[in-house]
Amino acid sequence: MSTTGGEKTAADNTVARLERLPFGRVHLRVASLLGTGTFFDAFDSLVIAVVLTVVINTFQVQLGSAGLLISAAYVGQFIGAISLGALAERYGRRLAFIGSLACFGLLSLAAAFAWSFESLLVLRLLQGIGLGAEVPIAGALFNEFVRGRSRGRAVMMYESIFSWGILLAPLIGLLFFQLFGQELGWRLLFVFGALPVVVAVVAYYKLPESPRWLAERGRTQDAGKVLDEMEADARARGVTLEEPEVKSPADVKPTRFGELFSPAYRRRTALSWVTWFCGYFILYGFSTWLPTLYVKLGGLPTGSALGLTAVVSAIYLVEIYIFALTVDRVGRKPWFVGGFALAVLGGVFGCVAIALGATAWPVLFVAGLLMGLGISPVTAGLYLYTPELYPTRMRAWATATGSSLNRVASTIGPILVGTLLGAGLGLGSVFLAFGLVALVGLAVMAALGIETKQRVLEELAQ
Structure with missing residues (x-):
C-alpha cells in the first residue's frame, strides 16, 4: 500500500468524526455480531473441558493423553491467529472475522461425528484455526469504532460476552447430558457449537468494515x-455533534509486519507477548482441567464438578463487569498488576494447602477462585489493551500475534498439568507452576506496562 497526503487527510478526518460520536445503533449492531461470534468462540474453546470426562470413557483415553486433546485446538489457534491476523490487515477485519466464524462453526459440526480419539484430535486442531483468529480480529475491529473517552467501558462490556460463553458452557453441557445422556449429549454439544455458521452469513450482509482501516x-x-x-x-x-477536530493526527504508513520489533514498538511487543502467555497459561491451563480434576482427584460426580465450575465462572463474570465499569477511571495497568498478584497468591495457597494434606476439591475450588479472580480481568482486558498499543496499520496483526502467544500457552498449560499429574508429582506441583508463571507476568507488567485510559488510539500509537 502506498501512502499519500490524501490518505492521511482522510484518516485524520475519519478519526475526528469518530471521536465525537457517542455509542449508538451502529455500535450496537457491530457489538452484537462480534459478541455473538465471541460467545461461541468461548463456548467452542471450553466445550472440550465439559465433555472431556465422557470422551475419556468413550474412546478409552489415558489421563496423560487427554492433555493432547485439550491442547489440539490451541495449536490450530496459533496458526489461525497468525495467518488470519495478517489477512485482516491486507483485506480487512470484516472478511477475516466472517471467515474465522465459518471455519470454527463447520469444524464443530464435523467434531460431532468423530469416530475415534485421533479423529477428534485432528478436527479440534483444524477448528482452532478459526477460533484463534475470531476474538483478536473482533477486538481490533470494535476498538476502532469506539471513541477514546469511553473505549474501556464499551469494549469490556462487549468482551464480557466471552465470559458468558465460559459460564454457560458447563451449564449447557449439564443440560444436554440430562436431556440426551452423556454419550449423545457430548456430540450434540458440538452441533450446538456450529451455530456460528449462521452468524457468519448474517455478518456478511450486516457487519460494516472499520472506517479507520x-x-x-x-x-x-x-x-x-x-x-x-x-x-x-x-x-x-x-x-x-460538534465540528470534527483533528487532535491526534493519524500516522499513515504502509503495513510492515516486522514493525512489531522496531525500536518504537519492541518494548510494547515484549509486554504484550509475555502478558498474553502468562495470563492464558493460567486461565486455560487450569480451567480446562478443572472439571476433570474435581472428578478424578476430588471424587466429585460429574454434575457437581460442572456445577462448581459454573459457580466460579459466574463470580468471574461479576468481576468482569466491575472491571468494565471502572477501567476508564482506575486504568488498565493497576488492574493487571493487581490481578497477577492475586493469581500468585492463589498458586501459593494451593501449593501450601496440598502440602499440609488438605482435601483436594476444596483446595481446587479456593485456589482456582483466587487465581481466576486475578487472571480474568487480565485475559479479558488484553483484547482492549493490546489494540491500544499499536497503530491502525498493524492493530489486527499485533493483536492476533499477541493472542497467538495465548495459544502457545494454552497448548503448553494443559499438557504440563497432565504431565505433572501423570508423573506422580501431585496437585501441589501444578499450583506451584501456575504461581511462578503469574509472578513473571506481574514483574513484566510492573516494569513495562503503560497506561492507556481515555486516550485516542492515534495518540497512543505515536
Missing part, C-alpha cells in the same frame, strides 16, 4: 458511508 487504505467513500450512518443515527437521537 478503510480510510488508511484510500477507501474514503466507503469509510464515509459508515460514518454518515453513524452520524445520522446520533442526530436522530437528538445528539448535537
Whole structure:
C-alpha cells in the first residue's frame, strides 16, 4: 500500500468524526455480531473441558493423553491467529472475522461425528484455526469504532460476552447430558457449537468494515458511508455533534509486519507477548482441567464438578463487569498488576494447602477462585489493551500475534498439568507452576506496562 497526503487527510478526518460520536445503533449492531461470534468462540474453546470426562470413557483415553486433546485446538489457534491476523490487515477485519466464524462453526459440526480419539484430535486442531483468529480480529475491529473517552467501558462490556460463553458452557453441557445422556449429549454439544455458521452469513450482509482501516487504505467513500450512518443515527437521537477536530493526527504508513520489533514498538511487543502467555497459561491451563480434576482427584460426580465450575465462572463474570465499569477511571495497568498478584497468591495457597494434606476439591475450588479472580480481568482486558498499543496499520496483526502467544500457552498449560499429574508429582506441583508463571507476568507488567485510559488510539500509537 502506498501512502499519500490524501490518505492521511482522510484518516485524520475519519478519526475526528469518530471521536465525537457517542455509542449508538451502529455500535450496537457491530457489538452484537462480534459478541455473538465471541460467545461461541468461548463456548467452542471450553466445550472440550465439559465433555472431556465422557470422551475419556468413550474412546478409552489415558489421563496423560487427554492433555493432547485439550491442547489440539490451541495449536490450530496459533496458526489461525497468525495467518488470519495478517489477512485482516491486507483485506480487512470484516472478511477475516466472517471467515474465522465459518471455519470454527463447520469444524464443530464435523467434531460431532468423530469416530475415534485421533479423529477428534485432528478436527479440534483444524477448528482452532478459526477460533484463534475470531476474538483478536473482533477486538481490533470494535476498538476502532469506539471513541477514546469511553473505549474501556464499551469494549469490556462487549468482551464480557466471552465470559458468558465460559459460564454457560458447563451449564449447557449439564443440560444436554440430562436431556440426551452423556454419550449423545457430548456430540450434540458440538452441533450446538456450529451455530456460528449462521452468524457468519448474517455478518456478511450486516457487519460494516472499520472506517479507520478503510480510510488508511484510500477507501474514503466507503469509510464515509459508515460514518454518515453513524452520524445520522446520533442526530436522530437528538445528539448535537460538534465540528470534527483533528487532535491526534493519524500516522499513515504502509503495513510492515516486522514493525512489531522496531525500536518504537519492541518494548510494547515484549509486554504484550509475555502478558498474553502468562495470563492464558493460567486461565486455560487450569480451567480446562478443572472439571476433570474435581472428578478424578476430588471424587466429585460429574454434575457437581460442572456445577462448581459454573459457580466460579459466574463470580468471574461479576468481576468482569466491575472491571468494565471502572477501567476508564482506575486504568488498565493497576488492574493487571493487581490481578497477577492475586493469581500468585492463589498458586501459593494451593501449593501450601496440598502440602499440609488438605482435601483436594476444596483446595481446587479456593485456589482456582483466587487465581481466576486475578487472571480474568487480565485475559479479558488484553483484547482492549493490546489494540491500544499499536497503530491502525498493524492493530489486527499485533493483536492476533499477541493472542497467538495465548495459544502457545494454552497448548503448553494443559499438557504440563497432565504431565505433572501423570508423573506422580501431585496437585501441589501444578499450583506451584501456575504461581511462578503469574509472578513473571506481574514483574513484566510492573516494569513495562503503560497506561492507556481515555486516550485516542492515534495518540497512543505515536
